[in-house]
Amino acid sequence: MTTKDKNTLDDELSRLINLSGKMRMLSHRAVMSAQQSVLDPSSHNRAISVFNNSLDEFKLIKTALEKGEASLGISAQAAQTVNGHTDIANATPTLERFIFLADRLSADLQDDDVAASQLSGLADFVSHELLTALNAVTASVSQCLHNLLDDRRAVEKNVRNAMFEAVQSISDVSRKVKLISLNATVEAARAGEHGRGFAVIAQEIRILSENAAVSSKQIAGQLSKLN
Incomplete structure (x- = not known):
């Protein structure tokens, strides 16, 4: 691996740390926009648009973590570096659960009664299970970067x-x-x-x-x- 490759991998892992942190913000934004669409009919369409955009970006970052995503500047090599971490593997089902619940809510946002009943469960899930999983993902990616730098310093x-x-x-x-x-x-x-x-x-x-x-x-x- 050349010095350029090493620096690129460092940069990509640093970017993944920021992106995994952004997933927390996106999940909360999705919940808040869904609440707005239910509580404020005048902003319903705009709120749904924000909800869907937040969910789409959340999915894109999840893809970057799993196999890389060129549009986010994350290579397959960077994804492979973090994929072997146990905490990230353990967090994956929780991320998939959020996407499942959010997709189901997105389909029902046109029906305020159905959406309201689902929204409470999604908000509770995001503030507890998902937040814990995303914190673990961010910590794991950070640890991968620290381990990489420590190994490199030892070799040098x-x-x-x-x-x-x-x-x-x-x-x-x-x-x-x-x-x-x-x-x-x-x-x-x-x-x-x-x-x-x-x-x-x-x-x-x-x-x-x-x-x-x-x-x-x-x-x-x-x-x-x-x-």
């Missing part, structure tokens, strides 16, 4: 530690190579004229080892800033 820490070890190994090798080059220089000097070519090579090796030591120190410094 392991990678940094491995890089530190690699840099340390390079530094150790550099020191040893430098000692070898110094010894080679001494031996080349002892060899006199015959050791001049070898002395040049030893000098180049020493320079390379010093450059490697400087580079490893710089890399270690940059890694330290990431902690």
Whole structure:
């Protein structure tokens, strides 16, 4: 997974947190608009429109949670990330129950007597069972995001530690190579004229080892800033 993919998934889970919270508002708006349609005949049609729009958006967000929804910016991958959470699975029947009750009420809103009798049960369901389920969904999606970030930080820490070890190994090798080059220089000097070519090579090796030591120190410094 690339950095871009990781950031996108983070954003989508954050969006799902907000959307699951919005489901609470939509369910309450549906109940209030249904009440208005029953109590205020002059605003009946507008109230029904608000009710249906709220219900449709609630269903769309539920789809986003279950399998993703492009129109809401939620991919299938983000949905899969949260689908395995037990609390979300346990909440699903409650969300489906709300949709069933709301759909049934929508069909009966033209009959005030029938709607009034159903409305009381829906309002009670929304304020208790549904609210509890939606709170659990929001908390679960938040936990999924926190777990994802914690896992990523742990992986990044392991990678940094491995890089530190690699840099340390390079530094150790550099020191040893430098000692070898110094010894080679001494031996080349002892060899006199015959050791001049070898002395040049030893000098180049020493320079390379010093450059490697400087580079490893710089890399270690940059890694330290990431902690």
